[in-house]
Amino acid sequence: MIFDSNWVLEPLVRKLDLRNRLLTVDKDAILGLPSVVKSIRRNDFVVKEGEKVSQACFLMSGFAMRNRLVVNGRRQILAIHMKGDLVDLQNSFLGVADHSVQTLTDCEVAVIPAAAIKKLAFDFPRVGLALWIDTLIDGAIFREWIVNVGRRDAVTRIAHLLCELSVRLELAGLGEALRYELPLSQEQIGDATGLTSVHVNRMLKELVAEALISRNGSRSLVIDDWQRLAKRAEFDRNYLDLRTRANA
Amino acid sequence: MIFDSNWVLEPLVRKLDLRNRLLTVDKDAILGLPSVVKSIRRNDFVVKEGEKVSQACFLMSGFAMRNRLVVNGRRQILAIHMKGDLVDLQNSFLGVADHSVQTLTDCEVAVIPAAAIKKLAFDFPRVGLALWIDTLIDGAIFREWIVNVGRRDAVTRIAHLLCELSVRLELAGLGEALRYELPLSQEQIGDATGLTSVHVNRMLKELVAEALISRNGSRSLVIDDWQRLAKRAEFDRNYLDLRTRANA
DNA sequence: CGTGGGTTTGAATGATTTCAACGATTGTGG
DNA sequence: CCACAATCGTTGAAATCATTCAAACCCACG
Numbered sequence A, B: 001m002i003f004d005s006n007w008v009l010e011p012l013v014r015k016l017d018l019r020n021r022l023l024t025v026d027k028d029a030i031l032g033l034p035s036v037v038k039s040i041r042r043n044d045f046v047v048k049e050g051e052k053v054s055q056a057c058f059l060m061s062g063f064a065m066r067n068r069l070v071v072n073g074r075r076q077i078l079a080i081h082m083k084g085d086l087v088d089l090q091n092s093f094l095g096v097a098d099h100s101v102q103t104l105t106d107c108e109v110a111v112i113p114a115a116a117i118k119k120l121a122f123d124f125p126r127v128g129l130a131l132w133i134d135t136l137i138d139g140a141i142f143r144e145w146i147v148n149v150g151r152r153d154a155v156t157r158i159a160h161l162l163c164e165l166s167v168r169l170e171l172a173g174l175g176e177a178l179r180y181e182l183p184l185s186q187e188q189i190g191d192a193t194g195l196t197s198v199h200v201n202r203m204l205k206e207l208v209a210e211a212l213i214s215r216n217g218s219r220s221l222v223i224d225d226w227q228r229l230a231k232r233a234e235f236d237r238n239y240l241d242l243r244t245r246a247n248a
Numbered sequence C: 001c002g003t004g005g006g007t008t009t010g011a012a013t014g015a016t017t018t019c020a021a022c023g024a025t026t027g028t029g030g
Numbered sequence D: 001c002c003a004c005a006a007t008c009g010t011t012g013a014a015a016t017c018a019t020t021c022a023a024a025c026c027c028a029c030g
Helices: A008-018 A024-031 A089-093 A114-125 A127-153 A154-171 A188-192 A197-209 A228-234 A238-244 B010-019 B024-031 B089-094 B112-125 B125-151 B154-171 B186-193 B197-209 B226-233 B240-242
Strands: A035-040 A045-047 A055-061 A064-069 A077-079 A100-102 A108-115 A179-180 A213-215 A220-225 B035-040 B046-048 B055-061 B064-069 B075-079 B100-103 B107-113 B179-181 B213-215 B220-223
Touching: A008 A024, A008 A055, A008 A127, A024 A114, A024 B089, A024 B213, A055 A089, A055 A114, A064 A188, A064 B125, A077 A127, A077 A188, A077 B125, A089 A114, A089 A127, A089 B125, A108 A114, A108 B186, A114 A127, A114 B112, A114 B125, A127 A154, A127 A188, A127 A238, A127 B064, A127 B075, A127 B089, A127 B112, A127 B125, A154 A179, A154 A197, A154 A220, A154 A228, A154 A238, A154 B125, A179 B075, A188 A197, A197 A213, B010 B125, B024 B112, B024 B125, B055 B089, B055 B112, B064 B186, B075 B125, B075 B186, B089 B112, B089 B125, B107 B112, B112 B125, B125 B154, B125 B186, B125 B240, B154 B186, B154 B197, B154 B220, B154 B226, B154 B240, B197 B213
Parallel strands: none
Antiparallel strands: A035 A108, A045 A100, A055 A108, A064 A077, A064 A100, A179 A220, A213 A220, B035 B107, B046 B100, B055 B107, B064 B075, B064 B100, B179 B220, B213 B220
């Protein structure tokens, strides 16, 4: 199914408008991007590391991740994505995918040719700037993750990830900040934080023991004390708020 | 000292031209950027975490790093920069610096107002695209670092950093690939790889013991067997070659 | 009702940090 | 140009944190 001038990309318009104020002509141009809507099942690959890529995708629903495999069979998750994220600009602009994009849940995505995005950025510089700023913000999150895996202990790393997810879920309009369903298994939490699933399990128990969180099912999370959790996590939401507030 | 239309930024023109083919009018516009050349001494801050920033800087000579402090007094280095790098677009576009920029050696930088760069990107979309692609490549390096600290053991992390520096120094036209002066102390190598300086010291000895590298002074490095070192480091230079080859 | 993925737990092992001390090198002011 | 201070590098031993391995458990699903 192919939509030409369509409303599928309307949330993208809203997001980019936050990055850099857009005019009607810009918005129409975004809506006019050619896109193909696809449903992708849980755990399927959107893009595999090493593949040639010529398209980006806009995540309409569900959760996805970017990850890389390393020689010993381990995996490092590089980013978690949710509704409203434009994923994989990096891969599509740089030719060969240096990492995979894989779904965490069933997803709906709008696939957009990279060439069309490039042309859009060129023909509508306000959109180009917005896309650029979006990429800069992506970089801010990457930096936060480097700090997380590089210089924090296991409990802190996990707490930090839980805080980040909480804030981002709220910003994306998915459920409450203090009570949400984890989109990740404990093994995947380990892959995101550079730990083993066994240790993740123990550290989650530690967070429960410290009365910072509680859990019903294994995926359902309740944050009992946001202030103390954020402190334990060394979490400062600044780097995420950038996501919603254009500036400069 | 203020230069108006100047040659100081000529290397920047060359670099951006690699990212996205530029026309003469684009190049002239870059050269016309207002800039102030400053000399900065070793270990001085260009920007401190938390400061309001409204300028980017082009590194003309010397080495610099981006880093962040975490609560226990530890530090995480996020990136190493060298001659020809445009540093701190992120900070300047996102308003408040989420990390510091600090020199590793005496440096010469050209300071450029962020507003001027933003205007440039808007008025000259080819330049805007080039800057965007440069940011995407920055992201590729960040991802590589996440993998490095997240999923590799100490020897591999350090070896990987040594490989990255080797390739980048060569690409920047600074000395040979197999023999160079480390711009980092062992403590700083630790801050870049998420290790302690003590352990870095031991792992460097391990690399020497494995006949992969040798050292004269503590900073002078010789790569004895590039193939084997790269293998040990799980190093694939693809993510760096992107730096010199525009595409898509 | 069985199967499989994900979670939980314990015990042993291993990697990295910490602490503490000493050695080497570099840069600076006298 | 020397002497001293400061920084950086080196080493050992003990402690800590996280991994590994192995097994049991739990639940959702066919």
